[in-house]
Amino acid sequence: MTAPWIAGFVALWVGFLALAVILLGLLRRMSPILERAEAQLGVHGGKGSFGGAPVASAVAPFQLVDATGQTVLSRESVEEPTLLLFVAPGCQPCEQILGGLDGVGERYEGVPFHVVVEEEEGTVEAPPGVSLLYERGHAASAAFQTIVTPHAFVVDHGGLVLDQRIPGSADDLRQMALRQRGGGESTDGHTPHTHPHSIKPAEGR
Known part of the structure; x- marks a missing residue:
């Protein structure tokens, strides 16, 4: 052979x-999404929707749970409209949104606020004072x-979903919080929720 x-x-x-090597790297980045899809399909018998709870x-x-493993929030313990932001380590849009939350603390415009990350995937850098749950x-x-991040939800007593969207900025979260107080701009052209408790909860799954 020459x-x-x-x-x-x-x-x-x-x-x-x-x-x-490139393909293995892509598979590693996709694995959290595949795990979320598998978890959701298991809960909903293979009939889940990935666009978020309506x-x-x-x-x-x-x-x-918090960093010590203590349960901090559950469907049964939600007592008022609460804003949840699902994020993931290595998610650049998530990092950009978190970077804009300095000074927010545990309430965003008066609405309880929590950042949620999968425990087995590690942690994220949340601004001081912001509640980070797992x-x-x-x-x-x-x-x-949902299997995407970032994804934000406003959930009320009994697990009732009042609002949900894939935010593009911290201001999107602010608008979601303001709508629970009867202010802010509606992203879908509908009247903002001024009386969220007047919505009758759907049957739980």
Whole structure:
């Protein structure tokens, strides 16, 4: 075998190995999404929707824990409209939104606010004072029928979904919070929720 053939053969194998490394990297980045999809399909018998729990529906039971493993929030413990932001480590849009939450604290425009991340995926850098909670096995993501991040929901007593959207900025979250107080701009052209408790909860799943 001549030198040019050997060089070509080596170059081919180097290219193949580089492609394999790239594919493995992509699979690793996709694995959290696939796990969320698997969790949701398991909860909903393979009939789940990935666009998020519809407004005026009731989510399945869920639990969120703090860094010590203590349950902080569940469907049964929600007592007022509460804003939840699902994020994931390595999610650049999530990082941009979190970076705009300095000074927000545990309430956003008066509405209880929590950032939610999957416990097994690690943690994210939340601004000081912002409540960071963890889900286990993507159970909360499945309850809210979402496999994407960032994804925000306003949930009320009994798991009633009052609002949901994929936010593009911290101001989108602010508008969601303001709508629960009868202010802010409606993103869908409808009248903002001025009396969220007047909506009758749907049957839980």
